[in-house]
Amino acid sequence: MNYVELTFTCDSLLTAELLMADLDALPVESVTTEGKVIKAYIEESRYSAFGFEDFPISTSAGRLSWTVNKIAHQNWNQEWESNFPALMIGEDLLIRAPFHTDPDPADFRYVIQMVPKMAFGTGHHPTTYLMMEAVLEEEKSGRIQGARILDMGCGTAILAVLALQAGASTAVGIEIDSFAAENAQEISELHGMQDRLAVLAGDASLLAPGAPGEGPYDLVYANINRNILLADMEHYASVMAPGGILYLSGFYAADVPTLLECAKRCGYQSKGEASKDGWMRLTLEYQTHVPN
8 A cells, every 4th residue: 555654844843742631632654753753653544634733732822834645555664674773771671573684683682573464563762762771761760570560551562561571471552543553462461461461452441440451550651741641641540559660751841840749649769750851750659648
């Protein structure tokens, strides 16, 4: 099949972040990001010309422009490969595709393999990188051993896969986009983790008592956006084991005070933060009672 490539140029990182929310409502199959430039891919048969009214969230905060390019089927993998270099975190982790010949996977403790149709969720975005570092830090602390993991907004579920490789016992990934959830399930099966990693299509309502994603969880990773994190914080708290750790990412430094205030109301205590390329990660510990 043929694809349409939309290349967006945003006036700020905030506009780029909000554009991702707009794209969620459109028939986009995959996305790549590089700073303020976002590329979105849509099957040609599902594409119709867009106007600014199709991007109400991002255009309310800033300016963007875009170009449209048709990609023939035979060039799709080539386009994907050009946007997906192998990703490394020290000697701990390598994320690669079958076409990567370098570096040698044997040089890394953990290897996650993607497949060519997955042009998003590859770990290159700063927030995903920050979260993968958090998984590796929990491995060093020993807390991940035997832990039950929740990966909210899991995308291709690479955080859950890494956590299981690092010693977690079971994991649940929840992803609102059904296409991404299907890809996450394939990643799970590719790594032989289908018996330990449950991928669910839906939102935080899946965490309710009796629902497929009910807790408790020892470690929760939520890499989404500010507004969803604020709306769903109580849901995360409802499935936390006492003393459990919640990692949040998908926002900027200016959002930290608001998120910390919400987290405190939900029973969390801040344990630190980290940043990469302007994006933030918060580490929060769940208390056994909500502070007054």
